[in-house]
Amino acid sequence: MAHADTHDHHDHKPTGIGRWLFATNHKDIGTMYMVFALVMFFIGGAMALGIRAELFKPGMQFFDPGFYNSLVTSHALVMIFGAVMPAFVGLANWMIPLQIGAPDMALPRMNNYSFWILPFAFTLLLSSFFTAGGGPAGGWTLYPPLSLQAGDSFPLTIFAIHMMGASSIMGAINVIVTILNMRAPGMSLLKLPLFCWTWLITAYLLIAVMPVLAGAVTMLLTDHYFGTSFFNPAGGGDPVMFQHIFWFFGHPEVYILILPAFGIVSEIIPTFSRKPLFGYDAMVYATASIAFLSFIVWAHHMFTVGMPLSGQMFFMMSTMLIAVPTGVKVFNWTTTMWKGSLSFEPPMLFALAFLFLFTIGGFSGLMLAIAPADFQYQDTYFVVAHFHYVLVPGAVFAIMAGVYYWLPKWTGHMYSMSLAKWHFWVSTVSVNVLFFPQHFLGLAGMPRRIPDYSTQFTDWNMVSSVGGFVFGFSQLLFVAVIWQSARGGAKASDKVWEGTDPAGLEWTLPSPAPYHSFETAPEIH
Amino acid sequence: MSGPRRHRPLIGRLLLFTAGSFAFGFALVPLYSVLCKVWDTGNRWYGTQTAQAAVIERPDADRVVTIEFIASIPHAGDWEFAPHATSMQVHPGKLYEATFHARNLTAAAVVAQAVPSIAPSSVARYFKKTECFCFKPQNFTAGESREMPIRFIVDPALPPDVDRITLSYSFFDLPQSAAAGR
Numbered sequence: 001m002a003h004a005d006t007h008d009h010h011d012h013k014p015t016g017i018g019r020w021l022f023a024t025n026h027k028d029i030g031t032m033y034m035v036f037a038l039v040m041f042f043i044g045g046a047m048a049l050g051i052r053a054e055l056f057k058p059g060m061q062f063f064d065p066g067f068y069n070s071l072v073t074s075h076a077l078v079m080i081f082g083a084v085m086p087a088f089v090g091l092a093n094w095m096i097p098l099q100i101g102a103p104d105m106a107l108p109r110m111n112n113y114s115f116w117i118l119p120f121a122f123t124l125l126l127s128s129f130f131t132a133g134g135g136p137a138g139g140w141t142l143y144p145p146l147s148l149q150a151g152d153s154f155p156l157t158i159f160a161i162h163m164m165g166a167s168s169i170m171g172a173i174n175v176i177v178t179i180l181n182m183r184a185p186g187m188s189l190l191k192l193p194l195f196c197w198t199w200l201i202t203a204y205l206l207i208a209v210m211p212v213l214a215g216a217v218t219m220l221l222t223d224h225y226f227g228t229s230f231f232n233p234a235g236g237g238d239p240v241m242f243q244h245i246f247w248f249f250g251h252p253e254v255y256i257l258i259l260p261a262f263g264i265v266s267e268i269i270p271t272f273s274r275k276p277l278f279g280y281d282a283m284v285y286a287t288a289s290i291a292f293l294s295f296i297v298w299a300h301h302m303f304t305v306g307m308p309l310s311g312q313m314f315f316m317m318s319t320m321l322i323a324v325p326t327g328v329k330v331f332n333w334t335t336t337m338w339k340g341s342l343s344f345e346p347p348m349l350f351a352l353a354f355l356f357l358f359t360i361g362g363f364s365g366l367m368l369a370i371a372p373a374d375f376q377y378q379d380t381y382f383v384v385a386h387f388h389y390v391l392v393p394g395a396v397f398a399i400m401a402g403v404y405y406w407l408p409k410w411t412g413h414m415y416s417m418s419l420a421k422w423h424f425w426v427s428t429v430s431v432n433v434l435f436f437p438q439h440f441l442g443l444a445g446m447p448r449r450i451p452d453y454s455t456q457f458t459d460w461n462m463v464s465s466v467g468g469f470v471f472g473f474s475q476l477l478f479v480a481v482i483w484q485s486a487r488g489g490a491k492a493s494d495k496v497w498e499g500t501d502p503a504g505l506e507w508t509l510p511s512p513a514p515y516h517s518f519e520t521a522p523e524i525h
Numbered sequence: 526m527s528g529p530r531r532h533r534p535l536i537g538r539l540l541l542f543t544a545g546s547f548a549f550g551f552a553l554v555p556l557y558s559v560l561c562k563v564w565d566t567g568n569r570w571y572g573t574q575t576a577q578a579a580v581i582e583r584p585d586a587d588r589v590v591t592i593e594f595i596a597s598i599p600h601a602g603d604w605e606f607a608p609h610a611t612s613m614q615v616h617p618g619k620l621y622e623a624t625f626h627a628r629n630l631t632a633a634a635v636v637a638q639a640v641p642s643i644a645p646s647s648v649a650r651y652f653k654k655t656e657c658f659c660f661k662p663q664n665f666t667a668g669e670s671r672e673m674p675i676r677f678i679v680d681p682a683l684p685p686d687v688d689r690i691t692l693s694y695s696f697f698d699l700p701q702s703a704a705a706g707r
Binding site for chain 2: 106107145169173176177180181207208209210211212213214215216219230232233234235238241244245248249306
């Protein structure tokens, strides 16, 4: 080791388990976040396959309804807080310092805490499956009074959510401080790469709404154990108020899950179109507008709870207004490709699938935004189809696009393009087989969150389940590609994507990016 | 300044922002009440849980409105709770009385609170109660059974398109702490 120490001083890494337990390096922490997210993606995915297996045909096949309900609830919590959010934080850790020319994140030790809280939070959440009464089964939205009737899983779920919130808030503060204070000289805010911009706005959303969720679940906790009556009508409370507070968090949360995806796609499409991004400033302002609007649309999740007509009108209109900045983004991506010299490497394929399929999810969102129509769609599989379209071929595909885009920069090795393309085609076909029929089921009236259904829904449920199993197992290809690239392969150049001109400081570094990078800040002109 | 020290002012502001968000979550509780009042959602605010001041009877004999009564027990099993008549025909502007029957099925003394709700909620303000068992917690000894009255008058200003009002009561066991707080 002495040999390595003297000759490889700049790339000196701590060794053994301590490198990971006491990690303060943004690249190590980024890797841990992403590996954690991948593990959670498979745990949440296994739950989803359990759900799809139960729904393959009508009647009860494998689980009792209580366990089915805890699968549904935990699948959501694991995928949102365990897979998608940590994956984005992992990408932020890896890429933000490289994109702004900073040596590391601003607060490396807090970075370590915010990661290491997560395994404990999810151990707590998943261990609740072994308590009396089973796992949390009242839906991830935790509506009282149902959520208050849970067994011993209730406090475990609440504390797990508190810990996830603390982790996200620390991660968000780190991102904001890094971006605002550590940009390379000459990098003004309007020269910031879009991935950094979308993450900066996401981080502000996080510190604005995660504490509200913490407050809401704290109220549930005191209602359950200390006799307060925030949501208990007997003591003058109102369960509908929980829904308002929850969705005041919940709607910005859905943009937390999608804005960084917008950033990733805005990096990838220009590279493989060989043109600069169309309308950079418009993209920044559109992102900010979406973030602002996300605070004033929450009640569209609850049109049916009883609301004055004026309230329904307001929330319907403000929700539809979001289609304007989102449309600006979709048109700008499309215009970036217009007359570009396109090539279809795996990151570009995933970015294009994102563009098409996210837009389908956006359109079904507009249908749901129409208050009078929503009374028909509320709590049906149409809603399930809608949010899975924006989250799976939306957020998850964007994360995969980002991984395929930057993976050679991380590992220094190109991966198998053909295996990655197989992953893409199998995933894209199966994800549509999985979720598109759920639109039909919902419009035909199949309610969500049920383990059994009436026989006329059988055919499309079978199709959906087949798609689900193909999609689930095809993700093993993703693991295979990452594993191969981590183990070896053709050497990646600094620029990685030959024949393109990718924008961003990360491409000025060697591949793999050295353990310590930008110790002297680059000059931006 | 260099190193983490130069980040301190910004971190301080962001932590303050976070604390503010947490406080805002709790501020939504009173804000919700205010908005319900402003937005006129009816139910909670137009005297459904407090007695009206003395009302003057001005019966409108030409008009008949059906009042329906619904009783429900959110925590099933511990109570017998039902209206004596499930509906009655009334003239707006005239004072009526209806009774609900309740029996404590447990072997212990229990305090109960009835929480009313009126449908359609927009007419709650025209449904005025001068006396109601929902105005205060009801004490029941073990196995006690009781008839509980409600006295009400429908405001003659009730919009002409309304010919049916549903009055629903949910009968809750009141937690001891909440009973003490009321």
